[in-house]
Amino acid sequence: MGHRKLKKFAEVASFSNVFQTHLFPEDGIIFPLKGNWKTEYFKNDNPITLELGCGRGEYTVELARRYPKRNFIGMDIKGARLWKGAKQALADNLANVAFVRNRIDFVETYFDAKEVSEIWLPFPDPYPGKEQKRLFAPPFIKRYRNIASGNAIIHLKTDNHELYEYALEQVYANHYPLFCYSEDVYTDIKTLGQERFALLTEIQTYYEKLFLASGSKIHYVEFSI
Numbered sequence: 001m002g003h004r005k006l007k008k009f010a011e012v013a014s015f016s017n018v019f020q021t022h023l024f025p026e027d028g029i030i031f032p033l034k035g036n037w038k039t040e041y042f043k044n045d046n047p048i049t050l051e052l053g054c055g056r057g058e059y060t061v062e063l064a065r066r067y068p069k070r071n072f073i074g075m076d077i078k079g080a081r082l083w084k085g086a087k088q089a090l091a092d093n094l095a096n097v098a099f100v101r102n103r104i105d106f107v108e109t110y111f112d113a114k115e116v117s118e119i120w121l122p123f124p125d126p127y128p129g130k131e132q133k134r135l136f137a138p139p140f141i142k143r144y145r146n147i148a149s150g151n152a153i154i155h156l157k158t159d160n161h162e163l164y165e166y167a168l169e170q171v172y173a174n175h176y177p178l179f180c181y182s183e184d185v186y187t188d189i190k191t192l193g194q195e196r197f198a199l200l201t202e203i204q205t206y207y208e209k210l211f212l213a214s215g216s217k218i219h220y221v222e223f224s225i
């Protein structure tokens with residue numbers, strides 16, 4: 001492992017806004033903030049938005065800046081990526097930001113029933129041929145249902161057309177309420193409306209910049225589970 005990555009790993013372990021106790025359901029250990037994020041960490045009663053597979057946490061940090069009356073938590077397995085968002089949030093004194101480092105497969109060990117109000121999935125890995133690993137495949141949706149409030153909204157942003165179509169198929173097959181979808185967010189302000197358009201085009205993730213540079217269209221699906 002490179003020196004810079006090792007340095008980030010060491011640094012991220014010391015950040016007050018990063019939780020990386022690797023818990024698994026079979027451990028039977030209860031994560032102390034599970035069910036208590038608002039009272040014990042954020043010290044407010046504001047709704048919680050999760051960014052799953054957050055990478056460098058661009059959505060977590062920028063949404064936290066734009067919506068100070070909401071709380072934001074990014075989750076990813078890659079510590080050296082989380083480092084960037086966590087460092088930025090600390091530098092900007094964003095008290096409404098936290099990060100969790102573990103596999104999203106274990107999201108229920110960190111959040112209690114109805115604790116989460118909204119989920120962003122920016123550019124999840126498409127996992128061709130491994131449908132069940134996709135972050136909005138049925139096993140993951142089941143996990144999200146166990147931690148989300150009744151009307152929690154999921155925002156999926158992707159460059160991958162197959163993934164976009166798969167998401168819409170899931171929505172239709174399971175009769176999930178569908179609020180909005182777009183094949184090309186950058187040319188679709190009419191469908192998206194001003195607020196969504198701003199969130200989808202003004203906040204660009206690391207991967208999104210790469211996809212845009214290679215000429216990909218950015219797709220979006222917003223639904224409830």
Ligand SMILES: C[S@@+](CC[C@H](N)C(=O)[O-])C[C@H]1O[C@@H](n2cnc3c(N)ncnc32)[C@H](O)[C@@H]1O
Binds near residue numbers: 103
């Ligand atoms: C294509 S990257 C996108 C990162 C970031 N959202 C962006 O747009 O730049 C996918 C991210 O999802 C994370 N990821 C994929 N499956 C995961 C899982 N089961 N648990 C935790 N993280 C996962 C990877 O570590 C990676 O950072």
